[in-house]
Amino acid sequence: MKQDTLLLIDGFNLLSRGYFATAYNKTEDQIQKSSKGQYTNALRIFFQKLFNLINDHGITHLAVAWDVKREDTSRRQKYDFYKASRNELPLPLIQQYETLKEVLNMIGIKQLEMSPYEADDIIGTLSTKWTKETQGSCLIYSNDKDLLQLLNQQTSQIIAKKKEEIIYTINHFKSEYGIDSKQWIDVKALLGDKSDNIPGCPGVGEKSALPLVQEYHSVEELFEKIDQLDKKYNRYKKKLTEGRESVFISKELATIFCEITDFDMLNFQELKLALSQDHILAVMEELELKIKLNLKAV
Structure with missing residues (x-):
């Protein structure tokens, strides 16, 4: 069949x-x-x-x-x-x-x-x-x-x-x-998206966004551990701290909503x-x- x-x-x-x-x-x-x-x-x-x-x-x-x-x-x-x-x-x-x-x-x-x-x-x-x-x-x-x-x-x-x-x-x-598909949202939260005017975290680019998510799994966990950030990311610590609000707004904007209730009965x-x-x-x-x-x- x-x-x-x-x-x-x-x-x-x-x-x-x-x-x-x-x-x-x-x-x-x-x-x-x-x-x-x-x-x-x-x-x-x-x-x-x-x-x-x-x-x-x-x-x-x-x-x-x-x-x-x-x-x-x-x-x-x-x-x-x-x-x-x-x-x-x-x-x-x-x-x-x-x-x-x-x-x-x-x-x-x-x-x-x-x-x-x-x-x-x-x-x-x-x-x-x-x-x-x-x-x-x-x-x-x-x-x-x-x-x-x-x-x-x-x-x-x-x-x-x-x-x-x-x-x-x-x-x-x-x-x-090297991450799960759901973690792509966290990469986008850090990177932003110029075409959609999503800000991301100023100063954090492609070379650092993916490795940060690979190591810390989510932006929530990243900010929980910001004071113990791996030394190799020291140059981003200040940028991340200052861009925290922007990162979480960007994650909200980048997250695809998968529960439109109007389609429950489809x-x-x-x-x-x-x-x-x-x-x-x-x-x-x-x-x-x-x-x-x-x-x-x-």
Whole structure:
């Protein structure tokens, strides 16, 4: 019997990567459009990748997770600096986002969005629920390294490299970093994240953040033992002491929330794929998207 495999897609991560990869150095009038004037460059990338993933990994269940507006997230409501440095989105990308949500509904792909949570929280909640309730595997599609904290024996992340994609497992993670996936949050708490405007601990960088977590296991334990800090970290003692509050705020912001109660009653049968190749091809043709489609029975 075929093993169930859940695919969780960080929707905007995939859509925006496709957009910027194909719109780079182009003016809006140079970006790919349909004969009706609808922008399609990011849609083409999104759908081709979606169908490739379904085929290549034997996906049986699928959901696309979306962020709510930045201002509506609980993190932004509590800390107004969170993601404050993000630029406004280009109009062709916004238009394709709106089209994409309509089309995914038309072809039967489940989408999930829940205020005040972000897509990462939805992915975290569903992957945790899947691990508790099934024996199947879960694949997360995103290049966002924040999601590494969700890895376990059933849950892996598909990460796109320059010319290939790898299924990054918990074993890969432990081998590379020498810590458990949950401790990735503590590394992020020290390092921060410029793209999300998470401050971390000023003066503590990549060379020290991971070794500190490897040795002290968590930022809580690190600060409990700050007075007996290993001599090799002496140069960081003052920086850590001064940055303590920033570290704990950063940990709060970096922690993916995995217990959205609105999904407690979600039945994974709702995410089971039942796609019609003929219907999908007709929809793609209407959008004037040339997509290679050879779906196995799903």
